[in-house]
Amino acid sequence: MIQVEHVTKDYGQFRAIDDISFTVNKGDIMGFLGPNGTGKTTVMRMLTCFFPPTQGKLMVAGYNCFEESLNVRKKIGYLPERVPLYADMTVSDYLDFVAGIKGMRSKEIKGKVGQVMDDCGLADVNRKLISDISRGYRQRVGIAQALVNDPEVLILDEPTVGLDPQQIKGIRKLIKDLAGRHTVILSTHILPEVSILCNRVVVINKGRVAAVDSLDNLISAGTDKMFMRINGDQQAIMAALEQLDCTASVQQGENDSKEEGGFIIALDDEKQSSKRMHAMIEENGWNIEEMRPMETNLEDVFIQLVTKEGK
Amino acid sequence: MNIRSIGIIYNRELKSYFSSLTAYVVIVMFLLIAGYLFAAQLTMFADISFKAQTDPMLAKQYQLLNITETVVRPVFGYISIIMLLMTPLLTMRLFSEEKKTGTIELMLTFPINDIDVILGKYLACFSVLLTMIVLTFTFPALLLSLGEPEVKPILTGYLGLVLMGASFISLGIFASSLTENQIVSASVSFGILLFFWLISYSVTLVSGGLGQVLAYLSINKHIESLSKGVIDTEDIVYYLCFIAIFLFLTLRSLEANRWR
Numbered sequence: 340m341i342q343v344e345h346v347t348k349d350y351g352q353f354r355a356i357d358d359i360s361f362t363v364n365k366g367d368i369m370g371f372l373g374p375n376g377t378g379k380t381t382v383m384r385m386l387t388c389f390f391p392p393t394q395g396k397l398m399v400a401g402y403n404c405f406e407e408s409l410n411v412r413k414k415i416g417y418l419p420e421r422v423p424l425y426a427d428m429t430v431s432d433y434l435d436f437v438a439g440i441k442g443m444r445s446k447e448i449k450g451k452v453g454q455v456m457d458d459c460g461l462a463d464v465n466r467k468l469i470s471d472i473s474r475g476y477r478q479r480v481g482i483a484q485a486l487v488n489d490p491e492v493l494i495l496d497e498p499t500v501g502l503d504p505q506q507i508k509g510i511r512k513l514i515k516d517l518a519g520r521h522t523v524i525l526s527t528h529i530l531p532e533v534s535i536l537c538n539r540v541v542v543i544n545k546g547r548v549a550a551v552d553s554l555d556n557l558i559s560a561g562t563d564k565m566f567m568r569i570n571g572d573q574q575a576i577m578a579a580l581e582q583l584d585c586t587a588s589v590q591q592g593e594n595d596s597k598e599e600g601g602f603i604i605a606l607d608d609e610k611q612s613s614k615r616m617h618a619m620i621e622e623n624g625w626n627i628e629e630m631r632p633m634e635t636n637l638e639d640v641f642i643q644l645v646t647k648e649g650k
Numbered sequence: 651m652n653i654r655s656i657g658i659i660y661n662r663e664l665k666s667y668f669s670s671l672t673a674y675v676v677i678v679m680f681l682l683i684a685g686y687l688f689a690a691q692l693t694m695f696a697d698i699s700f701k702a703q704t705d706p707m708l709a710k711q712y713q714l715l716n717i718t719e720t721v722v723r724p725v726f727g728y729i730s731i732i733m734l735l736m737t738p739l740l741t742m743r744l745f746s747e748e749k750k751t752g753t754i755e756l757m758l759t760f761p762i763n764d765i766d767v768i769l770g771k772y773l774a775c776f777s778v779l780l781t782m783i784v785l786t787f788t789f790p791a792l793l794l795s796l797g798e799p800e801v802k803p804i805l806t807g808y809l810g811l812v813l814m815g816a817s818f819i820s821l822g823i824f825a826s827s828l829t830e831n832q833i834v835s836a837s838v839s840f841g842i843l844l845f846f847w848l849i850s851y852s853v854t855l856v857s858g859g860l861g862q863v864l865a866y867l868s869i870n871k872h873i874e875s876l877s878k879g880v881i882d883t884e885d886i887v888y889y890l891c892f893i894a895i896f897l898f899l900t901l902r903s904l905e906a907n908r909w910r
Contacts, residue, residue: 384755387759388758388759389755389758389759389908390908391908409761409763412759412760412761412762413761415759417756417759419752419755419756421752421755423751423752423753423754423755423756424753425662425666425753426751427665427666427669427670428662428665428666432665436658436661436662437760439654439658440655440658440659440760440761440762441760441761442761484756
């Protein structure tokens with residue numbers, strides 16, 4: 340549905356995006372992750388045809404974002420990060436206006452706008468001026484205008500910023516419901532949001548793609564540490580583990596955590612190393628009480644990816 | 651170009667003019683100043699006519715006793731100067747405000763051509779200006795009920811005002827597309843308009859072909875024959891070209907934004 344091929348974007352001397360490529364399939368909800376100022380918004384602006392790339396090609400729904408921009412724009416609903424709305428209009432006037440501009444017929448507009456307002460929980464503010472409503476409501480108006488014409492592709496730049504927990508839940512449900520019929524790209528800083536919503540993740544850092552993968556793969560890829568609880572003289576075990584040349588690092592489990600009284604071990608090469616480790620433990624007459632791969636969460640993976648790229 | 655999109659943009663802009671009170675304030679100021687100048691000119695004319703009854707020397711000054719020459723033409727002149735002062739206030743927000751608040755980002759990613767956005771905004775602003783001009787119809791109505799002014803110069807004079815106002819707007823909308831600061835936008839359009847106004851005064855200083863070129867470029871030269879009742883295609887073409895050139899430059903300026 341969306342293809343980004345070797346895209347580079349320069350702002351004068353500054354290279355904001357450096358040769359990134361990824362694809363998003365129809366029906367995916369793709370999370371777009373990265374630290375601040377790494378070019379997430381830039382990529383989204385290129386996808387929405389706000390400006391063209393310096394080099395490379397972006398395709399949305401089979402149309403080139405630069406050459407057939409009008410066709411692309413018909414397929415897209417976009418929520419910019421700043422949520423720019425016309426403050427002097429009422430919520431329902433604004434949504435009517437957007438629906439009209441997106442080419443909906445006058446007959447369809449009324450029903451569709453009403454439905455979108457219900458979906459986004461805007462029914463009780465529909466007669467209010469946009470300048471008078473709260474940040475959370477503005478955010479929802481922004482989402483409503485992106486959704487109003489049922490676009491195939493939704494591009495949401497930090498959709499849940501500024502919402503209270505209940506609203507966040509509502510919006511996440513809304514986005515989740517869109518999966519399948521719509522293709523969604525959303526950028527966010529909130530990592531749990533990605534694990535809740537997205538089935539694919541693109542991590543970018545300093546204008547480059549640090550990882551593209553499904554969420555499960557990404558998290559399991561981070562699992563190169565294991566946890567062991569071994570009976571015996573802890574000091575000696577620690578020393579023996581550290582002496583093995585196949586262990587990259589050995590840490591004692593932190594107090595008051597699930598890992599208290601055990602060891603967190605990072606291995607160089609899983610199969611080879613674990614064999615040698617087992618042999619070593621048997622030689623010394625210790626026995627393994629508990630052994631499992633360490634659970635990594637998305638946060639660890641994210642920080643790992645971002646700091647690795649940064650070095 | 652898509653008439654429906656233009657209409658939607660036009661409606662939004664026009665509502666915005668009136669909900670933000672800009673239109674009311676500008677129209678009221680315009681009418682107050684124009685009305686004052688009209689009244690002053692009319693009083694002067696009445697005064698001269700009255701004195702001419704007893705002063706045979708004054709009675710021979712036919713031009714002074716002609717209502718078209720003494721009231722209609724000067725008032726058209728005043729109105730065009732007030733328009734020059736007021737249109738930048740109407741045009742300054744058209745694109746600058748959208749750039750400042752960021753709404754331009756959504757506007758340019760909606761499935762709508764840039765030219766439709768420009769024309770919608772242009773026509774909305776033009777409608778406000780037209781309202782302003784139409785409200786001054788009370789002046790000639792008053793003249794027609796009190797005296798016998800020539801009708802043709804009044805009609806062509808209004809045609810000139812409309813064309814000139816339309817030109818002011820096209821320059822103003824261009825200035826607005828250049829910056830996100832409304833004050834800068836108004837200053838730029840006011841400055842350039844004044845320049846086009848003032849070059850007519852430098853004509854006498856420059857001789858030959860260049861002088862004629864400057865005279866042709868001057869924006870107020872072309873309203874002169876219209877306010878005398880003469881429709882010269884050259885004048886009409888001048889204003890239409892002026893409008894087209896600055897609308898085209900606005901289009902380019904919007905496209906240039908995308909490249910930044």
